[in-house]
Amino acid sequence: MTPLGWISVALTSLLVVVTLGAYGYYRSLDSGIPREKIEVGPSRPPETGALNVLLVGSDSRDGNNQRYGATTINAGERTDTIMLLHISPNRDKATMISFPRDTMVQIPSCPGKNGAVLPGRLDLINSAFNEGGINCTIKTLESLTNIKINHFAKVDFTGFKGIVDALGGIEICVPQAVNDPLAKLVLSPGKHVVKGEQALGYVRTRKSLGDGSDLSRIKRQQFFLNQVMKKATDGGLLTDPVKLNAFLQAATKAVTVDQGLTLDRMLEIAESVQGLTQNELSGITVPVEDYPKDKNRVQFSEPAARNFFENVRNDTEVTVAPSPGKSAAPKVERGQVRLQVLNATGESGKALQVAQELAEQGFAVTQVGDAPTTDTTAIRYAKKDAANGPAYAETVAARLSKEKKTPTEGKVRPLKTQPYEAKTAAKAPDDPIIQLVIGKDWPGVRVESVISSSLKDKVVDSKTNPCK
Incomplete structure (x- = not known):
């Protein structure tokens, strides 16, 4: 489990509020963080524009982790937890995407830990x-x-415990009594603040x-992890020098990150x-x-997984600037379009x-249809709507991914269109009709x-x- 995927955010948020004189202290902490180079070709x-951080939990039994499995000492490290932390381009939402360890996927050819090239194969993720x-x-x-992965953070068992202890424990709740000797977990039903083991x-x-x-x-x-975020942002950590120092010391000892971080x-x-707080952090499993x-394995459910990944890719930043020399256009609700x-x-x-x-x-989509093939996506409004057509067209343009398409004045003429039953009715019959022509450069709908x-x-x- 890797609650320190947020370590880069937690550590650096502190740098925003400390004085320049304290910068040397944080740099000394930073120099102690192990780093590895991302080399994937x-x-x-x-x-x-999004920030994607891979979070993995290492179950290495070497060093201080020997107590968690003496039989696997010197056997390297494995991961039971794979998460992708996706922070939106506008940095206003964060999503933890979990990949079940029992998922069968196609793994590409890549160098192994011993230097030999591992062939591509169907295997557990x-x-x-x-x-x-x-x-x-x-x-x-x-x-x-x-989806491009920008950074990674890796944490082991001992490091995980140190981080939680430095935060003063995390509140959880269990619906029934738990007695698990293997996990060293004995709890009565209800809420508990847990630390360490x-x-x-x-x-x-x-x-x-x-x-x-x-x-x-x-x-x-x-x-x-959501509770860790809450404790780190709402628990007074930033205003308590003693707690802050303990947290930073534990965090820098717990993680390995990439050289770019x-x-x-x-x-x-x-x-x-x-x-960005706990309220903007959501978790979802692919x-x-x-x-x-094999009933003990799972695979991606299609097309749901494919559509989900497409949503993540289309979570792209769009900046809509007002036209030069013109006042800001009136706000148009989507249902009016x-x-x-x-x-x-x-x-x-x-x-x-x-x-x-x-x-x-x-x-309010009213019609769908076909048009002659073109390379360029276009958003059009009729000449008779020159006064308010641009504002309506801009409302559509703002929902396109990547580069915004500039609306143009011209003919709006249905070509081989078919009626489309709109779930949202336009508010007035004189609202202009906007025509979206999807070209080969179609950027996608911003999610x-x-x-x-x-x-x-x-x-x-x-x-x-x-x-529950």
Whole structure:
């Protein structure tokens, strides 16, 4: 379990509020953090403006971790926890994406820990780390998701306990009595503040809580991390020098990060995420289903997993600047926009797909259809609507991913269109009609949340009640 995926945020948030004279102290702490280089080759997913941090929990039994399994001493390290912390480009939301360790996936060829090249294969997702280390894990996740991983943080058992103890413990709740000798966890029903071995036992135990599955344990880990975030931001840590020093000392001893996560990079991240609290942190597990060949394994559930990863990729920053020399346009609600969606990509079904995505965001889609193939996506309004058409068109443009398409004045003429039943009715019959022509350069619809409505019941956040 890696609650210190937030370590870069926690450490650097402190740098924002300390004086320049204290900077040397934080630099001395930073110099003690072990670092590894990210080396996964040149073919990597594009940047979107989001910050994606891979969090892994190492179960190495070497050094101070020998007490957790003497039989695996000198056997290297494995990971039972793989999370991707996705912070939106606007730095206003954070999502913990968990990958169950029992997931069967296609692992690409990558160097092994012994230097030999590991062939590509179908295997458990955590075998990428077990056999190829952090770089093989990054390469595997990027190949599966097409999401670029910017940084990583790795924590071990002893480091985890030190961090929780430095925070003064974390409040949890269990719905029933727990007696798990293997996890060293004995608890009565109800709320508890756990530290040390109890905290580690809570995030490690599997058979004694929930339904005994890894998926159930993942939800507890996500809840625990949410509580860590709450304690770090609302528990007075930043204003108590003694607690702060203890936390920083424990944190720097607990983690290994990538070489790119320098002190200056941490400061940059911290400045961008000021104000991000527990309320903006949500946890979700990648949609999975039973693996047909082995009931003890799972696989990505399609198309749900593919759609989820696409949402994460489309969580891109869009800046809409007012036109030069013009006053800010009046605010137009999405439900006021009567929208025609035309497919000019040549790809079958594209108009209907985009129409559904925009309708879910509140637009009054009235028609879908086809248009002659074109390379360029366009947003149009009629000449007769020159007065207010731009404001309506800008409302559509603001929801496109990547670079914003500039609305243009011209003919708005349905081409082979079919009626589309709008779930949101336009507020007035004289609202202008906006025509979206989807070209081959279509950037995608910017998502409202990486977690779609169909996955909302699987979310773990600040409202989650662990007592149930």
